[in-house]
Amino acid sequence: MQLLLPPLIIFILILSAFSFRVWSDVVCRNGQDARSKVAYTLIVNKYSKPRPAIFNTIEAAINTIPPNNDQWVRVFISPGIYNEKVSLLQNNCIFLEGKGRHLTIITYNDHEATDQSATFTSYGENVIVKGITFKPKIKQAVAARIYGDKSAFYGCGFIGFQDTLWDATGRHYYKNCYIEGGVDFIWGNGQSIYEVAHSGSLFSPDSVSYVTAQGRSSPYETSGFVFRLGAVFGTGKIFLGRAYGPYSRVIFHGTTLGRAVAPEGWNEWNSKGHEDKLTYAEVDCKGPGSDKSKRVKWMKKLRPSELHQFSKSRFINQNRWLESQPV
Known part of the structure; x- marks a missing residue:
């Protein structure tokens, strides 16, 4: 977090402080798989040849999920270093699963301003992230910013120096995570x-x-x-x-x-x-x-x-x- 934030960023933070109570309470329906609860799984593997339900980038997989989705959808991200900016804007009920925080890493090189620098951004409700590390390439940049309510992170890594994890608004749960800065x-x-x-x-x-x-x-x-x-x-x-x-x-x-x-x-x-x-x-x-x-x-x-x-x-x-x- 920069010590002197531009007025626009301050305005955004003030608005977000009062947004929690007016959000809709999105409920995710379980999919046909009774054991996993997910409707279907998308696979991301940067080294594979793209074909139905298999993608080279995380963003490409996310873009196939309908806005305001109300069923759990898993996006499984194979081991590798993914150089891309990932955003969940109107994507609810998403489960991003990596192979482990030492094996699945998302990184990006962006530092225009604090509110634009995040490698990972999530506005959706009911978002789960497991076994992934977020690591910007710039020293003073946000690894992840989390706006969505009911978001949970399991075994993840957030690596940075200044403003590493922007825990912006909503109810969030972080279990067995590593946060550096x-x-x-x-x-x-x-x-x-x-x-x-x-x-x-x-x-x-x-x-x-x-x-x-x-x-x-x-x-x-x-x-x-x-x-x-x-x-x-x-x-x-x-x-x-x-x-x-x-x-x-x-x-x-x-x-x-x-x-x-x-x-x-x-x-x-x-x-x-x-x-x-x-x-x-x-x-x-x-x-x-x-x-x-x-x-x-x-x-x-x-x-x-x-x-x-x-x-x-x-x-x-x-x-x-x-x-x-x-x-």
């Missing part, structure tokens, strides 16, 4: 749980980095980032988050914090003097960076009843959409 590399106004996610901040010893920049802008917004288990590690001085929004909310629960985590832990950024509005908390964390004796005095202490509000069932999975996925 340096400056605000998990940012946006999403309502998300990162479960057993590993965040890496790779720097020279004299550098400062920020894991999160969460953009909650009012006490009425339901957004926030919740990290359960996993680890934060790297070199230099790592802050767990800084306030991109005046009501920014980030919670680490049971996470292993490496020795590079700054003693202060958190940064108020533009909310200096209004720190009481921020919700930054660490619960049952461990590791050499988990010592809270020198943390900022305004870090929140959550009671068990308050922490329960940020459990998977209460925070993002109220209508059990995760259980209906073909994973």
Whole structure:
């Protein structure tokens, strides 16, 4: 996230902050295959000869899926490095499945502006991505930006430096993912749980980095980032988050914090003097960076009843959409 965003980008972010409640609740129908729940599978293999249902590019396969699709469709992406920009604009009920984050990699070289640089963009509802890494070729570019509600990522990688993962709006679930960056590399106004996610901040010893920049802008917004288990590690001085929004909310629960985590832990950024509005908390964390004796005095202490509000069932999975996925 650039420190000074152009007015148009700021306008887009403000609109997105209020869009969550008015989205339609898209429901995906299961396909004929009772076991997999998908209607059909498209195969992408950059090394094969194109023929029906087999494509050389991911975008070509996606373009065959009707807009506003309401049945689960799997796009299986064979191992390889795919140099293309992938966008799900009006594509709902899509399951992108790679062979593993070390084998299926999507990369692109685009850096016109933050809101145009993403290698992967998703606006659709009910999107699943499994076993894929997104890695822009430019140092300061977005690996993935996620606007769609009810989006889930399993065993994926997001590799970048600044603004790696734009977790923009909607309810999102990240499980067993690896996220790497340096400056605000998990940012946006999403309502998300990162479960057993590993965040890496790779720097020279004299550098400062920020894991999160969460953009909650009012006490009425339901957004926030919740990290359960996993680890934060790297070199230099790592802050767990800084306030991109005046009501920014980030919670680490049971996470292993490496020795590079700054003693202060958190940064108020533009909310200096209004720190009481921020919700930054660490619960049952461990590791050499988990010592809270020198943390900022305004870090929140959550009671068990308050922490329960940020459990998977209460925070993002109220209508059990995760259980209906073909994973």
